[in-house]
Amino acid sequence: MNSQLKEVVDKVAAEYSISNEFLIKATDKFEESMDQGLKSSPAREYMPMIPTFVTDIPTGKERGLFLAGDLGGTNFRVCSIYLNGDHSFDLKQSKFKIPLDLMTNSTAEDLFSYLATKVDAFLDEHHKEFRAEGSEILKLGFTFSFPVNQTALNKGTLIRWTKGFDLPDCVDKDVVELLQTHLDNLKANVKVAALANDTVGTLLSRAYSNNSSQSKTNTIVGAIFGTGTNGAYFETFDKIPKLDSSKFKDKTGMVINTEWGSFDNTLEILPSTRYDKIIDAQTSNPGYHLFEKRISGMFLGELLRVTLIDLFEQNHIFVELFKSRGGTLPHRLAEPWLLDAEVLSYLQIDDSTDLKMSELILQNHLRLPTTKEERLVIQTLTKAIAHRAAYLSAVPLAAIARRVAEQYKDDENDFEFGLDGSVIEFYPGFKDSVLEAINIINPLKGSNKKIHLSIAKDGSGVGAALCASTAL
Numbered sequence: 001m002n003s004q005l006k007e008v009v010d011k012v013a014a015e016y017s018i019s020n021e022f023l024i025k026a027t028d029k030f031e032e033s034m035d036q037g038l039k040s041s042p043a044r045e046y047m048p049m050i051p052t053f054v055t056d057i058p059t060g061k062e063r064g065l066f067l068a069g070d071l072g073g074t075n076f077r078v079c080s081i082y083l084n085g086d087h088s089f090d091l092k093q094s095k096f097k098i099p100l101d102l103m104t105n106s107t108a109e110d111l112f113s114y115l116a117t118k119v120d121a122f123l124d125e126h127h128k129e130f131r132a133e134g135s136e137i138l139k140l141g142f143t144f145s146f147p148v149n150q151t152a153l154n155k156g157t158l159i160r161w162t163k164g165f166d167l168p169d170c171v172d173k174d175v176v177e178l179l180q181t182h183l184d185n186l187k188a189n190v191k192v193a194a195l196a197n198d199t200v201g202t203l204l205s206r207a208y209s210n211n212s213s214q215s216k217t218n219t220i221v222g223a224i225f226g227t228g229t230n231g232a233y234f235e236t237f238d239k240i241p242k243l244d245s246s247k248f249k250d251k252t253g254m255v256i257n258t259e260w261g262s263f264d265n266t267l268e269i270l271p272s273t274r275y276d277k278i279i280d281a282q283t284s285n286p287g288y289h290l291f292e293k294r295i296s297g298m299f300l301g302e303l304l305r306v307t308l309i310d311l312f313e314q315n316h317i318f319v320e321l322f323k324s325r326g327g328t329l330p331h332r333l334a335e336p337w338l339l340d341a342e343v344l345s346y347l348q349i350d351d352s353t354d355l356k357m358s359e360l361i362l363q364n365h366l367r368l369p370t371t372k373e374e375r376l377v378i379q380t381l382t383k384a385i386a387h388r389a390a391y392l393s394a395v396p397l398a399a400i401a402r403r404v405a406e407q408y409k410d411d412e413n414d415f416e417f418g419l420d421g422s423v424i425e426f427y428p429g430f431k432d433s434v435l436e437a438i439n440i441i442n443p444l445k446g447s448n449k450k451i452h453l454s455i456a457k458d459g460s461g462v463g464a465a466l467c468a469s470t471a472l
């Protein structure tokens with residue numbers, strides 16, 4: 001890279017850097033924000049910290065056949081899960097890609113009717129035994145991975161959409177009722193017994209599978225780092241002032257869905273580059289989920305794209321290309337949201353001579369011809385963006401570990417975090433960087449406990465079944 005360009009790129013990369021001091025400060029701030037959210041009614045300034053009405057962490061002894069419907073970012077998964085009661089389960093599943101026009105240009109009725117049809121078709125294919133007249137009603141756990149105002153295990157109204165969904169008429173409606181109505185229209189013989197966020201599902205399924213006496217770990221967090229990001233953990237009632245806990249007599253606390261995507265929506269401490277601002281303005285929920293917009297898979301590619309466009313507009317890259325195309329850039333680079341995080345994951349690890357592998361990838365995925373120098377710029381920025389995302393991801397995990405240490409003070413076991421999502425699972429080096437940052441924060445200083453990050457693949461379906469198993 002010529003020295004002038006290098007200077008420019010290093011400066012931009014530095015805007016994405018996260019210092020050790022910041023990690024410590026942000027962890028303190030995160031814990032403070034948890035407390036604010038646990039005492040306040042929902043508002044943009046606070047993390048939602050949603051009580052989930054799940055009061056027990058599974059022991060692994062739960063049994064029976066349950067259905068799960070999982071609406072996450074881009075897919076709807078339908079599963080049946082047989083819990084064997086010995087930490088194991090048998091699972092059948094089908095996965096459907098949500099048509100784009102049901103995510104934005106449509107109505108709640110259309111979306112939920114589509115979901116119900118898929119559940120019904122799944123039963124036809126896998127569980128004919130429940131179709132006969134008079135057969136037992138199957139309980140379904142509905143994993144719905146968006147912020148909801150939950151008022152019972154099987155009741156919750158949508159607060160707002162995230163991750164590219166935008167069906168305004170669905171906001172404030174009870175999503176359990178919507179799904180139930182459409183299942184009943186189809187006479188599907190299914191009762192939506194529980195509503196669970198994917199992080200709650202991940203926490204419960206990981207806890208079910210984890211045989212603590214053998215693994216010597218307790219599962220304390222379920223978290224997603226995928227299209228979106230979020231986490232759930234168990235909180236004691238004395239720390240949830242906004243919940244009337246008198247109804248839960250023999251219980252000690254409840255799982256909280258933090259919705260940490262909305263940590264520091266007021267940007268008191270989060271790093272905020274001009275690129276972050278551009279992206280936020282392009283989303284359907286500007287001003288919300290600003291932490292998520294710096295971390296999760298849906299935004300990593302877009303961050304790289306807007307950063308590259310900025311360098312192009314300052315005449316540092318793609319100048320010749322622009323001329324040779326008669327004054328345009330390839331549309332996959334020019335248009336928002338078309339650069340997938342998966343592409344970044346290939347660019348990140350390219351160590352081929354002259355970054356030849358990146359050349360092919362950029363050509364194939366973006367129809368973007370590049371010079372060696374441009375590829376070096378792209379790789380430097382990719383690494384900077386991913387590094388910031390991974391370091392920021394450590395903050396909520398460390399804060400929760402520190403916070404729940406008190407609950408486990410008489411227990412020798414280590415802490416395990418159950419993590420799911422494409423970014424943590426597939427992005428090269430992401431998980432290691434998260435752990436590195438957790439170690440810098442060192443939230444369990446002074447104790448012998450260690451923190452383990454475990455991939456809890458596809459846990460949310462099993463978790464939803466576990467939620468349904470606790471329903472009356």
Ligand code: BGC
Binds near residue numbers: 145226228229230
């Ligand atoms: C949603 C959460 C969800 C997370 C991970 C976020 O955008 O608000 O409810 O858990 O994505 O899927």
